[in-house]
Amino acid sequence: MTNEPPPRRTISVRTRLLSVTGVVAVASLLIWHSQLADLLDLNPAADKQPVVGGSGPGGTAPPAVELSVKATPQPVKMPPPSKKPTKPTPKPTKSAQVSYDESSDEGLTPRLRSRLKKATAAAKADGVAISITSGRRSVAKQQKLLREAIERYGSYKAATRWVLPPEYSAHVKGMAVDIGPQAAMVWLNQNGWRYGICRRYDNEPWHFEALTTPGRRCPARESHAVAKAD
Template sequence: MTNDLPPRRTFSVRARLLSVTGLAVVASVLIWHSQMADLLAFDSAADKQPVVAGGPGGSPPPQVPLKSTGVRKTPSETPTVSPKPKPKKTPTKTSKTTGTAGKSQYSEESIEGLSPKLRTRLTKAMTAAKAAGVPIRINSGRRSAAKQRRLFNEAIKRYGSYQAAIRWVLPPDKSAHVQGKAVDIAPQAAMVWLNKYGYRYGICRPYDNEPWHFEALTTPGKKCPPRKTSSAAELG
């Protein structure tokens, strides 16, 4: 029997401790790496989920695809624009006696500006006179008040006074021409014919000093009233 002790297994115990410690360190590193991966994983499926506001009851609102961009919008984000009605143009009415520039629409040499009664009667008389070989020409039918005023002022200057002027030209408010109820004709043969046969159509010569001036003063077929000396008698 000897006093020598068996050798200690120092290396194997130390190796085991190192192995256990190493495994613990490796495990810690793996856990840390996994946590860091979760934090840095920006491309995870959870991050790719769109965030939408909850609709009634917590459900997301319905989405409407846009044809042009493919982006979805809610119906509230797509306003409905009603087409504006086109403005209607109001047609401009033209007066029977004046044009757009305020000028007379009818020529003084035309029967169109005359009163319906005188126009109808004069048309029949002109047809009969033409058939008899005596054409009737209109020198002055309906006149504007402005022209009648000018003629009246010229007559005052020419004849020297108001009283002398009204023997030939009446002021606008008294003139039958302004009302379309008088007509001055030519030539001389037409004056003679209408003075003789005008009553058949209800047309008469009212003044002695104006053989060219005629008005509708009687019923067709009846005798004309006696003539007056001049138009001054109208203001008597």
């Protein structure tokens, strides 16, 4: 028989339990109070905390630490370089992109250019100056001329007797020249065949193309331009 009294231990355990319970209770109270204070907006620190709850479902709420430590500048994260190749912008056609010095032989086909050079030299020897008034044209320029011609002549059909749409125009291809002045038109109409250059239309005494083999007769003239493929 032992006389060891269990009550002492019990008391001691009870005391411990009580004190632990007390600590837990106090802690719970403190936590509860702080939560209550937050809820009631009594905690002054709560004012400084930005509301994070507002972020949408897709939004990532930044950590509170980062938000409160405003003095420390965060390194700026550069977006990673895009591996997706930039979509290439469609290149306009060369004729639409490049504009030529229309009053020169710039952009003319080598054939017309060299023939015209020889003819111009021969005309000069005869005392006649040939000057180009309109050579190679851009698509944009030809479209502009056509728009103006439609206004002037009242219809597309009438306009295209004088100005062809870009897709049919020999000027846009660098295969035609308009020249001046009057004396030059007359000279080239008479002598152009020697150099392979011919007047093409009855209604345009200024318009010439390389239509024959040098030294051969020019083909019969057309009364006017027609908007169709050659």
